[in-house]
Structures are given as structure tokens and as C-alpha cells.
Amino acid sequence: MRRLAVATALLLAAPALAETDFRALSEGERLLLGAELRAVLRAHPEIVERALTPSLYEDDIASDLALIARHADRLFAGHDVALFVEDSCADCDRAAKELQDLARARGLSVNIVSPDAAPDIAEDLQIDTLPFYVLPEVMLRGAMPAHVLGRFLDKL
Known part of the structure; x- marks a missing residue:
């Protein structure tokens, strides 16, 4: 439920995020963003699987x-x-x-x-x-x- 709320908030804030300078995030914002990114990547490891295990052949x-x-x-x-x-x-x-x-x-x-x-x-x-x-x-x-x-x- 929390993720749905965060995803909804991010969607509603998309226009503002498009103009956000991610280098200027506060420490709290960085922690929140990092936690959400980790949660998404844990739930969907296929997102980075290919980058982490490139085919040698x-x-x-x-x-x-x-x-x-x-x-x-x-x-x-x-x-x-x-x-x-x-x-x-x-x-x-x-x-x-x-x-x-x-x-x-x-x-x-x-x-x-x-x-x-x-x-x-x-x-x-x-x-x-x-x-x-x-x-x-x-x-x-x-x-x-x-x-x-x-x-x-x-x-x-």
C-alpha cells in the first residue's frame, strides 16, 4: 500500500520531478529515493540482471x-x-x-x-x-x- 501511495505521489509530481535537480536533493529526500529504488530493484531484479551478468559469448x-x-x-x-x-x-x-x-x-x-x-x-x-x-x-x-x-x- 505504501509503494502504491509513493508511486501515485511520484506520478502526480512528475512535472515537478522533470525539473528537479537530483544533485540538489536534501539528505532526507536522497534516503527516501534510495529506499524506493532499492525496493523496486528487489521486486524487479530483471531490470539490472543483464547489466550485472553480461553474456561472455x-x-x-x-x-x-x-x-x-x-x-x-x-x-x-x-x-x-x-x-x-x-x-x-x-x-x-x-x-x-x-x-x-x-x-x-x-x-x-x-x-x-x-x-x-x-x-x-x-x-x-x-x-x-x-x-x-x-x-x-x-x-x-x-x-x-x-x-x-x-x-x-x-x-x-
Whole structure:
């Protein structure tokens, strides 16, 4: 109730606050403002969460998303997911079957791609491990457990 009263008072005083020099607040006004700001931030930590926990991989994620977008037409070729595999790779065969089954169960489809058939894309995506999964918002290197793949596919 107190916060509602303070919020209402601040709204009514908004024109005056717009002209307030916050450097000239009295000690009491500073304490009151500080207490209210702390209360709001405790109630809504998401306000500062990103500033306090910046993504260490933000640039890498943006770069990966740009690569996926740049090659999306050829990567997905009308499918929902792309999977890079080689013929002589046991993990690749297992991954292809598993991914196709998981995708089919969700009404999705998979584009199976050989790195040799798309060397420019393979180089751009820095495919160094097979199987290599590409979804619209993530790339996954190496064989993935079914429950992990399922979680990613559920987001599509």
C-alpha cells in the first residue's frame, strides 16, 4: 500500500520531478529515493540482471546467428533443421536417424548435408566435428543426446 501511495505521489509530481535537480536533493529526500529504488530493484531484479551478468559469448552468438542467416536458404532448403554428416561416420548415421525420428514426431523435417557438397558453408560455419547440427538459432558440434535435441526442436 505504501509503494502504491509513493508511486501515485511520484506520478502526480512528475512535472515537478522533470525539473528537479537530483544533485540538489536534501539528505532526507536522497534516503527516501534510495529506499524506493532499492525496493523496486528487489521486486524487479530483471531490470539490472543483464547489466550485472553480461553474456561472455554475446559477440560469438551474434556472429553465429549472422552466419546461419546468411546461409539459411541453402542450409535448410525448405527444411527446419540441417545436419552435416559424412558417409563413413557411425556417429553421423546414428545422429541422422535419431534427429529425423525426433523431428518427424514434432512435424519438422531435416536437411541432411555433406560438407563436401557445401564446402563454402562448411568453411564459414567452421565445421570441424561431425555430426554438426544447425537450427535457426543455434549450431551444435558433435553427437547430441536425444533429450538435448528434443529440447532444441521443441523450441521450433
